[in-house]
Amino acid sequence: MRSCLWEVQVVTSFGIGRVVESTDDKYAKGEIVTGPFLPVAEYCVVPSDFIIKKIEPNGDIPLPDYLSCLGVPGFAAWVGIEVLGEPKAGSNVFISAAAGGVGMYAGQLAKLRGCRVVGSTGSDEKVILVKEEFGYDEAFNYKKETDLDAALSKYFPDGIDMYLDNVGGKMLEAVLNHVNEGARISLCGMISEYNKVWTEREGVRNLLNMVGKGVRMEGFMVGSPSHLARLGDFAREMEGHLRQGRIRSKHKIYHGVESFLESLQSLFSSSNMGKVILQVKPS
Amino acid sequence: MRSCLWEVQVVTSFGIGRVVESTDDKYAKGEIVTGPFLPVAEYCVVPSDFIIKKIEPNGDIPLPDYLSCLGVPGFAAWVGIEVLGEPKAGSNVFISAAAGGVGMYAGQLAKLRGCRVVGSTGSDEKVILVKEEFGYDEAFNYKKETDLDAALSKYFPDGIDMYLDNVGGKMLEAVLNHVNEGARISLCGMISEYNKVWTEREGVRNLLNMVGKGVRMEGFMVGSPSHLARLGDFAREMEGHLRQGRIRSKHKIYHGVESFLESLQSLFSSSNMGKVILQVKPS
Structure with a gap:
């Protein structure tokens, strides 16, 4: 070699x-x-x-965009939303870690599909960022709205059709109490869980809701062969969005x-x- | 009306x-x-x-078969295995509550697809039943083999490709430590969880494994419109199996x-x- x-x-x-x-x-x-x-x-x-x-x-594309919009975070957002989530126009989409590398693109891709998009994030500054910069319809600071169940009732009066999970744990559990029939959950990562031995993680206790609501939950790594096979489709679509000014970073x-x-x-x-x-x- | x-x-x-x-x-x-x-x-x-x-x-079909093989348990097994699980010939398939109404058909359907099938059940008598009557390759009594992780290591040296979950809780958690890349989990029911308020249920702590392994987990109710639309396909296939003596009840x-x-x-x-x-x- x-x-x-x-x-x-x-x-x-x-x-x-x-x-x-x-x-x-x-x-x-x-x-x-x-x-x-x-x-x-x-x-x-x-x-x-x-x-x-x-x-x-x-x-015409600045180098950092190859690491973000056209790199791993952009590709992860695209797989989570477009490949696994498949939200329809008008769907209620929730994205955690909305101001992070993946979240910022995921929300914009869901908006481009005509969805109503709400994000959670960890500061008031980031709530403003995702709404004003990335076009989220609503966002909340989970450190202030600590009753996640109440927050989701407030921001999703019609339930959640699609969730892109970047955090896991309590947020995922709360979402499962608000899912609609046939909801999709894309598991991109679980930042709340990485630094714990698995037996010390807080378990998700309401997976039974997935039975009653017919929910599909799917984890993914962008490096897996089945997703990598779509890299060309992703690059074409995302470069189009970028050149047309439809995606911000x-x-x-x-x-x-x-x-x-x-x-x-x-x-x-x-x-x-x-x-x-x-x-x-x-x- | x-x-x-x-x-x-x-x-x-x-x-x-x-x-x-x-x-x-x-x-x-x-x-x-x-x-x-x-x-x-x-x-x-x-x-x-x-x-x-x-x-x-x-x-030519006895009345009770319309309630079992051709009824809800048969249809649930068919949706869980054929529609959601889609196991390939040679796949390693695990079924909990293997001697129950759904489990007995699920194992037989997976065998008809050429899979290696292992079941868990709650007595030695039922272990014999599922192996001798329903053709499971292996089965174990979870009340005797209480270290579920060790049991799954023993019965799935090559990991689990598909799991039909009828019990939830600790068994589902154990399975998630043995899943192969791209594994499918069909959630049919969770008998261990029904009689508990959800906040008192034991949580599943290792959902992060779904990210690393690209696992898809999907709950279902046979009465949902998308599954009911397949009732005719199911009835044709299952009546064929029954008349040809390929399915036992x-x-x-x-x-x-x-x-x-x-x-x-x-x-x-x-x-x-x-x-x-x-x-x-x-x-």
Whole structure:
């Protein structure tokens, strides 16, 4: 297998880099490429099979968009909403972690389908952001409206038809008390659960509601072969939205490899807004 | 709306009766008919719209089969396995409450699809029943093999591809620790949960596994419009299996309306085997 040495410029688990050296004819020094699961490092050597895309350096799409709207969060939002959720025009859609990397695109995609969209998030500032910037119809701060059942009764008087879950635990349980017949739940991630041993997690006690309401709940990883097979469809649709100005992004860029821990920690403290990007070297 | 007076002969929530009097020309005195949700009573007056099928009195299928194999349990097993589970030949299929009304047909349908089928049930006698009578490859008594995780490791060394859940709670949680990539879980019912207020139910703590493994879990009621639309497909397929001797049944028939409570209680005590039928009057 041929390999090439990259100068890593911008890195998340999915990253963008400039080729520094290459033993693979397909990639030349100076080219900009993307690949999944890059290490947090200024330089790295990777098998060239890991590269999934070359980016035109003078294209009309800014580099960070390849990591957000056209990267993992955008693709996750698209799979969760369009592939698994399939909401119809007029459906009542709920999205947790609405101001996060996935949530911001999920809400916008559901709005583009003609849905009524409500989000939950962790600060009043983010409530304003998702409503004013991302077009959510309603949003609430779960740290203030701590009675989740009451909040969902208030924001979903006609019940929930589709839920994109980014948090798990108590929020998922509350949603299952408000689902309509045939509701869909896409499980994208469960930020409330990651840092716990599973036996210490709070269980969801009302899965029986899924029987009575005929609910379908499906978990997904964007890296699974069945979803990756749709990457081309996603890229075409999302680049269209982006070029037509139908999708907005918010990025929080941390600078320098030494900021890595701070950037990672922001995901767990409710302090981040939009997609968190770590730029390990100045471009 | 026209109505007719039935003499109820055999009743579950779904029943068979003989028409005693009718003001609807479609149904004549003496005809045998089936309908859902009959009261537990020797006679009842029902709108004739509630009748879903006339049964030929001298047909080749015994009356109880219309309540089991061709009735709600057979249809529930068919929806759970064929419509929602879609197991492939060679898939590893697990069925809880395997000796119950739904479980006995679910296992046989999965075997007809070429799957490897394992069931859990509540007595050694029922373990023998499901293996010898219904063709399960393996079965275990969850009251003896109380470490469900160890039991599933033993019976599913290659993981679980499809699970038909009739019990919920701890069994569902254990299954989620053994699911393969893309596994399907059909939620048919949760016998362990019915008699509890939902906040007192034991929660399922490892739903996060659904994200990592891309698991789809779907609840269903056979009476929902989307499933009822498939009733004709089901009846054709199941009657074919029955006439060709590919499906076996076990019925426990209680006699007399005074046996109702005893028959109902048997569903919750692990004492029943196969489909429980209450024959309210001698035929």
